[in-house]
Amino acid sequence: MLSQILIKDHKGNYVDFKAFMPEDESVYSNEVIRPLPRQKGRGHFSSFAICKGLDLGICRCRFDEDYMARFTLEKPFFTFGFCLKGQCFSQGSSMPYSVPMVPDRSSAYFFNDRFVERKIKGQQEVLALAIHISPDFLLKRICPDYIRPDHIRPGLMRDVQYGDLPENFPENRRFYADHIMTAQMKTAVYQILNNPHKGRVGNIYLESKALELIALRLEQVFRTDGFPGRNSTIDPEETERIYRARDLLVENRQFPPSLRELAGQAGMSHTQLNKGFKAMFGCTVFEYLRKERLAYARMLMEENPADLTWIAYESGFCSSSHFAASFLKAYGIRPSAYRKSLSIK
Structure with missing residues (x-):
């Protein structure tokens, strides 16, 4: 086209x-x-x-x-x-x-x-x-x-x-x-x-x-139920601070700062930051972190034949069992089964 x-x-x-x-x-x-x-x-x-x-x-x-x-x-x-x-x-x-x-x-x-x-x-x-x-x-x-x-x-x-x-x-x-x-x-x-x-x-x-x-x-x-983040009206300066906080969170997904530390680095209160995340991303700060860790872990599984325990820790999960439970809840399949579906030995 x-x-x-x-x-x-x-x-x-x-x-x-x-x-x-x-x-x-x-x-x-x-x-x-x-x-x-x-x-x-x-x-x-x-x-x-x-x-x-x-x-x-x-x-x-x-x-x-x-x-x-x-x-x-x-x-x-x-x-x-x-x-x-x-x-x-x-x-x-x-x-x-x-x-x-x-x-x-x-x-x-x-x-x-x-x-x-x-x-x-x-x-x-x-x-x-x-x-x-x-x-x-x-x-x-x-x-x-x-x-x-x-x-x-x-x-x-x-x-x-x-x-x-x-x-x-x-x-x-x-x-x-x-x-x-x-x-x-x-x-x-x-x-x-x-x-x-x-x-x-x-x-x-x-x-x-x-x-x-x-x-x-x-x-x-075409939803009319006020889907989170639809055409957000957050002012540009606050939007920039929220993106800065998001970038810091993603860069430090393995050892993230506390909510108060993250908000301070972004120049906001922790209440403002959580509110902003809900408006822009449809979830709280640490719900976003969990989703980001899972997406990163899934990407590693698709690109890297490394051990699942290593992938769990590299993505920021405290244990392989916690990672497996979170992955199953998010994607409806266990990490080991998903790994097999990719034919990665």
């Missing part, structure tokens, strides 16, 4: 962002890789044309300098963004302001615009996933009988294609929603980033996980 990508070079000119296909066709048949130019940093962008109307984009980069890119689209599409590290901003040519992607938040947006600009500040690592989906593709899955707009109930085409969130974009042809990224979403994102399958099976796996994330995301978008 992307027809052209231009990147701003060190002279300030926009040039073609060169891409290549992996030589090993058995890996992913539809993958395109764009290495980040050396003067900008290191890492690469990957894109996957899963099927007609559904693409995936992954950013695994360390940016030393500011990055700016311009995208020309074949036609407008929905974007579902999931950010694990770093920040980036996207803006359509007709948009008055940019749409952010920030850690532990997931964004969904649709602009009736074929030209999009993306900006990423230097001196940061970005790990993020974007799912691009055409309105037709989405409608066909929501309404199996969908053939053309007049074959579905009145209003659904507008709800899905243009959104139904007037508090964000009162104009009828724009849609933006920002929510917390739940533990279930984060697990699916890590599974996409660490796809254990190759070739056609790998593509099927990516499609299934992308659809899972879209379903979870749409459930948030």
